[in-house]
Amino acid sequence: MSTNLIECKALTKHFLIKSFFREIGKVHAVEQVDLAIPEGQTVGLVGESGCGKTTLARTILALISPTSGEIYFNGKDISKFSKKELKAFRKDTAIVFQDPYSSLDPRMLIADVVGEPLSIHGIAHGEDRDDLVLNLLEKVGLKVEHLYRYPHEFSGGQRQRLAIARALAADPVFILLDEATSALDVSVQAKILNMLNRLKKELNLTYLFISHNLDVIRHLSDIIGVMYLGKIVEQGSREQVFDAPLHPYTQGLLSASPSLDPDARSRTRDVVLKGEVPSAINPPPGCRFHTRCPSMRPICAKKPPKLKDIEGGHLVSCHFAGCV
Amino acid sequence: MRLPEGFPFTSRYRILKRRLHPITKEFGLTLYVLRKSTLAVIGALLVGMFLFLAIFGSRVAPYDPYEVKIKERFIPPSKAHWFGTDKMGRDVLSRMLFGARYSIRAGLIVLVIAVPIGVLLGGIAGLFGGWRDEVIMRFTDVFLAFPSLILAMSFSAALGPSLFNAMIALSIVWWPMYTRLIRGQALSVRETDYVEAARSRGAGNWYLVRRHILPNCLSPILVTLTLDMGWIITATAALSFLGFGAQPPLPEWGRMVSDGRIYLMQAWWVSVFPGLGIAMTVLGFNLLGDGIRDALDPKLRRITEVKWKQRTFS
Amino acid sequence: METANVLLAVENLKTQFFTYGGVVEALDEVSFGIIEGEVFGLVGESGCGKSVTASSILGLVQKPGKVISGRVLLDGDDLLQKTEKEMNAIRGSRISIIFQDPTSSLNPLFKIGYQVAEPYIYHQGKAKKAASNEAVSILKQTGLPDPRDKAKNYPHELSGGMRQRAMIAMALTCEPDLLIADEPTTNLDVTIERQILNLVKDLQEEFGTSVLWITHDLGVIAQICDRVAVMYAGSIVEQADVRTVFRSPKHPYTQKLLRAIPAADSAGENLEEIPGSVPRLINPPSGCRFHPRCDHATSVCSEKKPIELEVSPGHTVACHLF
Numbered sequence: 022m023s024t025n026l027i028e029c030k031a032l033t034k035h036f037l038i039k040s041f042f043r044e045i046g047k048v049h050a051v052e053q054v055d056l057a058i059p060e061g062q063t064v065g066l067v068g069e070s071g072c073g074k075t076t077l078a079r080t081i082l083a084l085i086s087p088t089s090g091e092i093y094f095n096g097k098d099i100s101k102f103s104k105k106e107l108k109a110f111r112k113d114t115a116i117v118f119q120d121p122y123s124s125l126d127p128r129m130l131i132a133d134v135v136g137e138p139l140s141i142h143g144i145a146h147g148e149d150r151d152d153l154v155l156n157l158l159e160k161v162g163l164k165v166e167h168l169y170r171y172p173h174e175f176s177g178g179q180r181q182r183l184a185i186a187r188a189l190a191a192d193p194v195f196i197l198l199d200e201a202t203s204a205l206d207v208s209v210q211a212k213i214l215n216m217l218n219r220l221k222k223e224l225n226l227t228y229l230f231i232s233h234n235l236d237v238i239r240h241l242s243d244i245i246g247v248m249y250l251g252k253i254v255e256q257g258s259r260e261q262v263f264d265a266p267l268h269p270y271t272q273g274l275l276s277a278s279p280s281l282d283p284d285a286r287s288r289t290r291d292v293v294l295k296g297e298v299p300s301a302i303n304p305p306p307g308c309r310f311h312t313r314c315p316s317m318r319p320i321c322a323k324k325p326p327k328l329k330d331i332e333g334g335h336l337v338s339c340h341f342a343g344c345v
Numbered sequence: 346m347r348l349p350e351g352f353p354f355t356s357r358y359r360i361l362k363r364r365l366h367p368i369t370k371e372f373g374l375t376l377y378v379l380r381k382s383t384l385a386v387i388g389a390l391l392v393g394m395f396l397f398l399a400i401f402g403s404r405v406a407p408y409d410p411y412e413v414k415i416k417e418r419f420i421p422p423s424k425a426h427w428f429g430t431d432k433m434g435r436d437v438l439s440r441m442l443f444g445a446r447y448s449i450r451a452g453l454i455v456l457v458i459a460v461p462i463g464v465l466l467g468g469i470a471g472l473f474g475g476w477r478d479e480v481i482m483r484f485t486d487v488f489l490a491f492p493s494l495i496l497a498m499s500f501s502a503a504l505g506p507s508l509f510n511a512m513i514a515l516s517i518v519w520w521p522m523y524t525r526l527i528r529g530q531a532l533s534v535r536e537t538d539y540v541e542a543a544r545s546r547g548a549g550n551w552y553l554v555r556r557h558i559l560p561n562c563l564s565p566i567l568v569t570l571t572l573d574m575g576w577i578i579t580a581t582a583a584l585s586f587l588g589f590g591a592q593p594p595l596p597e598w599g600r601m602v603s604d605g606r607i608y609l610m611q612a613w614w615v616s617v618f619p620g621l622g623i624a625m626t627v628l629g630f631n632l633l634g635d636g637i638r639d640a641l642d643p644k645l646r647r648i649t650e651v652k653w654k655q656r657t658f659s
Numbered sequence: 660m661e662t663a664n665v666l667l668a669v670e671n672l673k674t675q676f677f678t679y680g681g682v683v684e685a686l687d688e689v690s691f692g693i694i695e696g697e698v699f700g701l702v703g704e705s706g707c708g709k710s711v712t713a714s715s716i717l718g719l720v721q722k723p724g725k726v727i728s729g730r731v732l733l734d735g736d737d738l739l740q741k742t743e744k745e746m747n748a749i750r751g752s753r754i755s756i757i758f759q760d761p762t763s764s765l766n767p768l769f770k771i772g773y774q775v776a777e778p779y780i781y782h783q784g785k786a787k788k789a790a791s792n793e794a795v796s797i798l799k800q801t802g803l804p805d806p807r808d809k810a811k812n813y814p815h816e817l818s819g820g821m822r823q824r825a826m827i828a829m830a831l832t833c834e835p836d837l838l839i840a841d842e843p844t845t846n847l848d849v850t851i852e853r854q855i856l857n858l859v860k861d862l863q864e865e866f867g868t869s870v871l872w873i874t875h876d877l878g879v880i881a882q883i884c885d886r887v888a889v890m891y892a893g894s895i896v897e898q899a900d901v902r903t904v905f906r907s908p909k910h911p912y913t914q915k916l917l918r919a920i921p922a923a924d925s926a927g928e929n930l931e932e933i934p935g936s937v938p939r940l941i942n943p944p945s946g947c948r949f950h951p952r953c954d955h956a957t958s959v960c961s962e963k964k965p966i967e968l969e970v971s972p973g974h975t976v977a978c979h980l981f
Contacts, residue, residue, distance in 0.1 A: 069848035082545055111547030124538035127643075128560040130367060134539075137556075138546040148360060169363050171371070173643070176936060187542065206704040206875065206937070211919035211930035218929070233849065236878075240921030240930070259926060277853035279878030281922060283901045293857065294850045297818050651680030651941075 025093075026195055026227050027058040027081060032090035034073075034080055038302070048301050050076040052251040053090070055328065058195075058244075063221065063228040065242030067235060067274075071298050073251040074231045078197050081229070082114055083107070112142050115188035119200035121180035125172040125187075131158075132168050135183060138191040157186040161216065178209035182216070189220070198230045202237060214241060235278045239263050247271050250301060250309040253328060257335035267337045269314050270294070308340070316341060377653045378640040385636020391629025399449040402442035410440040410596050419612045429614035431605060433594075437618055444596035444619075448626065451512050451581040452574045458516035460570070463523020464562075470524065471531025472554060481524065488521040494583060501589035508581075508597060511590035515580055519573070526569060530562040564641045572634035575627035582623050598623050666869050667693040667716070667837055672729035674708075674715045681941040685711045685724070687893045687948070690967070693837065698863060698870040700880040700901070703890035704916075706937055709873045712890075713839050716871075717754060718746045733837070752782040755830035759842035761822035765814040771825045772798075772810025778832040797828045802858055820851035824858070831862060838863075839871045844879065856883050877920060881905055886973075889913050892938055892948040895967070899974035909976045911953050947979065955980055 032054045038046040051073045058064045066074045079085045081092055083099050092099045094110060102110060115138070118124040125134050136154045139145050145153050155165055161182040172180060181201065188196050198217070202210040214237065221228060232238050238245060245262045247255040247270065255268040266272045273294040296313045299305055305312050311321035320340055328338040379385045398405075408426075414434035422429045428437035470481040488496070500514035534540060540557050548556075582599025584590035591597035593604065598619040605615030639645055670690050676683040685708050693699045701709045714720050716731050718738060731738040733753065738746065750756075758764045765774060772794055779790035791810070798806035801824040814822055823843060830838055840859070844852040860883055863870055872884055880887055881901060888898040889910065897910040908914045918931035935952040938944050944951050950960035959979050967975040 069850060084541065084545055108547045111545065114545070116542060116545045118538040118542065120538060124542060126539040126557055126561070128563075129556075130364065132364070137543060137548075141543070141547050141552065151360065169367055171367055173647070178936065184542075191546070207877070207916060208704060208919050208933045209936075211921075212932050214921065215929045215932060218927075235849070236921045239923065240926050263923075273850060277850045279852075279856070279876065279882045281878055281881050281905060281917070281920060283881045283905055285881075293853055295854075297820055297851065298848070648679040 024060055024095075025057045026060040026095060027056075027229075028093040029054055029056045029077075029081065030091045030093075031055065032077070032080060032092065033088045034076055034085060035088045046302050049251050049304050050301060051080065051087075052304075054251075054253055056081075056246060056253065056256075058227060058229055060194075060227055061225060062243040063230055063241055065238035065245045066229065066231045066248060067233065067238045067245060068248035069233055069274075069298060071250070071301055072248040073301070074248050075199060077248070078116075078199055078229060078231055082116060082197055083110065108142070112138070112191045113193050114195045114197070115191075115193040116197045116199060117181070117184050117188050117201045119203050121177045121184060121204060124184050125180060127172055130169050130171060131183060134172065135187045135190060137187065142191050144191060153190070154186075157189055160189065160220070161186045162212075178205055178213065181205060181209075181213055185213075185216070185220075189224070192224075193226070195227045195229070198228060200232055201230070203232060203234060210237070217241070235263075235275065247274065250299065250304055252309060252338060253336075254310065254338045255336065256328070261333070261335040265335075267331060267335070267342045268310075268339050269316055270310050273313075273315075308338075374646060374650055374653055375637075375640045378646060378649050379636050381649065382636050382639060384632045385639070388629045388632025388634075388636055391625055392633050395445060395626045395629060396449065398442055399445040402445050406436075406439035406442040408436035408439040410435055410443040411594055419608070419615075421612070422614055428618045429612065431601070431612070431615045432608060437601070437615060440596035440601060441598065441619055441622055444598050444601065445622075447508060447591060447595065447597040448578045448581060448623075451508070451515070452577045454512045455515045455519055455577050456570060456573065458513075459519035460523050460566070462520040464527050464566075466520075467524040467527030468531055468554065468558070471528040472535060472550065472558065474532075478528070482528070485521040485524050488518065489525075493518045494580060497580065497584060498587065498589055501584055506589050506592060508585070508591040508595060511581060511584045514584070514589075515577060519577070522573075523566075523569070526565060527562055530565055531558050534558045534561045568634055568638040568641065571630055571637055575630035575634070578623065578630070579627055664695040665692045666695045666734065667871070668730075668732040669712075669716065670730045670732070672712070672715055672731065673727040674711055674720060674724060675727055676724040678723055683940045684943055685893055685940055686715060687943075687964075688729070689890075689893070689895055691888045691895060691898060693869050693871060694886075695836075695869055696863075696867050697885040698860075698872055698883055700884035700887040701871060701873045701890060702875065702877060702880050702887060704875055704937060706892075706940070707890040708893040708940075709875075709890055710841055713756065713841050713871070713873055716839070717750055717756060718743075748782070751778050751830075751835075752833040753835055754837045754839065755833070755835040756839040756841065757823075757826045757830045757843045759845050761819065761826045761843075762814065764826060765822060767814055770811055770813055771817070771822075775810070775825060775829045775832060778829065782833050793832070794828070797832055798825065800862065801825075801828045801831075802854070803828070819847055820854065823847065823851075823855055827855070827859065827862070831866065831868070834866055835868060837869045837871060839873070841873045842875070845874065845876070852879075859883065877905075877917070889916070892943060893940055894948060894964075894977060896949065896978070897974075897976050898967070903971075903974050909970055909974070909981070910978050911955055911980075912949050947977075 032051060034051040036048040036050055037044045038048065054077060068074050076085065080087050099110065132151050132154050135157055136150045139150050139153060151168065155168060158165060158167065163179065163182055172183070175183065202213050205213065220226060230238065230241055239259060242259060244258060245256065246253050247262065247268065249270050255262060255266065255271045262271060263275065266275055277294065294313050299312055307322040307324055308326050311317045314321065326338045326340045328336050329342065330336050331342055412435065417430050417434035418432050420426050420430045426436050426438065428441065430436055466481050470478040497514040497518045500517055501511050504510035504513060534557065540553055543553060543557060581590055585597050585599030586603040591600040593600065601619040602616045605612065609616055671688040672686050673688055674686040676685055689712060701712060703709050715726050716738065720726055726739055729739065765771065772791055775798060776790040776794040779785045779793050780787065785793065795806045795810055798810060803809055803821055803824045809817065809821065817825065844855050847855065856879065859870065874880060884901050886900045887904045888895045889904065891912050897904065897908060897913045904913065905917065908917060915931050915933045919933065921930060933952055938948060946961045946963050947965050950956040953960065957979065965977045965979045967977045968981050969975050970981055
């Protein structure tokens, strides 16, 4: 059993809506989430807009402070980190964003952009730092002549490589990829995904990959978590979640996702989720999914279900898991 | 770490040169885009002329601007006096040449005082948000609530009429604008992905301001600065015109317009030429400012860059 | 294209943009035909010219772009020869278009009830009351809950999915012969996208409208289209019915593209990579625009542009291999 690099327990984040310094509402972005990210694995977090995956990711990286709950990095509680420990945590973790056009400072040369973490942590400066940056550029497949250029001279795919090179600077152990390939064309995406796989094996990295694209998640992840309105509704290995989904939302999501098989058309009319995602400000009582669930029963509106291990690490949060 | 074979640069000096290259390239592109706009070029020429006069005017002036020659008062524009003479017999052209420096001095001093204050306060408000933002912005709102010229007049009157006091008054009136500008920029830069990326790798607030926020605020500041020069010159002239700024016998252009006001019917040249001078200078700064704003616009740069690259290689 | 009831025939459409930096050859003799009542898909990556095709058909190409040559025949009538006034009569009534971002396509200042009723008033000359009743009824058909209430809302008061339904309603008011859909579900969540796809399919069957569906998402193409054309760098490289394109693609680009998509069994393995990158259209590669990246490129590929040849009934490929 590999150790858990990152572990969240009962992580909750509410955003307060203020009007003239008074609180008039709360956005229940993340609610009581337990998530364990084992070392050396890729955990995929999938969900639609408003499900809280971005907030969860930012909280794990301590960019947002949680309302309640704990986050453990290598067994230590993040909230109790000293300044020095926090800085070391920042050195060990990195984030790659979705939009390659806004994630690089347009006023900085590539050498400075990619070498930034090295400067911040005092690992290398000046000429030595540029040498290390060259190394990183080679790792992500970019040519050395690009060292002293501005970001706007590169294409979207190349910029994403630069963002990954920056993430790799300072030798992190954990990388958070927030929709890192969603803005890229299919052919470019393929190259980046292949590269991410290669880097993971070479450098023994741990990934948390967030996406709304089920195919990419299935391709890349070892463990998958499905989020809906701030809660994890299903979690398990690739085979468990994709081949035998137990939660109605996961089933709906999988059948809604357009498959590349033209003959699968008739089957996809089966589980079509009706309605829209409710607002996170006033989430439905009981099970948050009950307003759209095709198998809803009276208890679903009253009691929120708990995340239960159904079999062999396959966790589902539904009163009727396995019965549908 | 070993550099790969045949690596183009090996010494510290050459690395520095290599780093400078893209920066100079960007600058060259800015100049190219500026050159392409006729209006911007006209603006640059006007500003250039004005600056030349301000610095060297005193040496080129044919007559002494202060010498009073009652016998030669109100001579219309002629070969001896291109712009004529005023009520004291002083050559208008010479006075204008000497007076140009006061306008530019006013502009520089006001900006040197107002911009740092604005950047500091606006930066704090934008970066930290929260109560600091509220307090600073409400304080700024108080100043912005008054019409700028009236406020400047009141300060001027309180301090006592003189060019120097007018400049102080204008500085007090001007800094809120920069505070607003910088705050907006800081707010938007703060939200960008690259700042969040830097923060996620351990960058502290001071580092963020230094390396990310300030450089990205520079271009709007530059544009506003240039456009503002025109406004400040006008405002100084206006204050002097009203009697709050430069006092006689200072040949400040606004003052000159005011001095010649009563004689407008008989000796129009005493007011008109300084007035034209002010108008041309302000126009120059406005055109140049617009040109710089366009030249720094990323979209326009990208489109023009292709043409520029072709030009340097052909 | 030999069948009798071809609704829209695009022949050798050539569109270029004359920019500061040079001439962008956006469309290079694009030809395809849409049969009455079918859903025709136009698929390609960003920059391949699919949106330009839509605007060229509707005569909406803005300066510095211009349609250089070609014909767009709607029931035999060449749209490129029409005046602006004639095109205005066609847009919205015979050909409608829905866009990717309903937020920017709906006027934020007017209620959606009014915007959906507008085509009735403009094209069919209906009275205001009758038009708004029709608007509510068509909004109901698009599955918008409480249409009479929602009609009084402004666009920003509705969710993305609802706005898209409003757009669809607006496009279908005059029962157009052809509906052009330019990436309408790209910004929507997958479950909402599924609802919209089903809706369009249902409406299309009911009204008998032909649909030109433009997207970069091959999954959507597989689910909703009858025939597909694959575009690359301004040209159509392959055209066939949807099963053929997915089961037995013949053009190297199509083959590689399909293998680059992560599939159910691709986990842990490398995806197909197409070497190089999409060319700029200012000085596009000579001959076949895909040749710099193609494994099977020969000398003729860089000299001559391949013509579309029929490799099997209804299946055309533009490649020198055939």
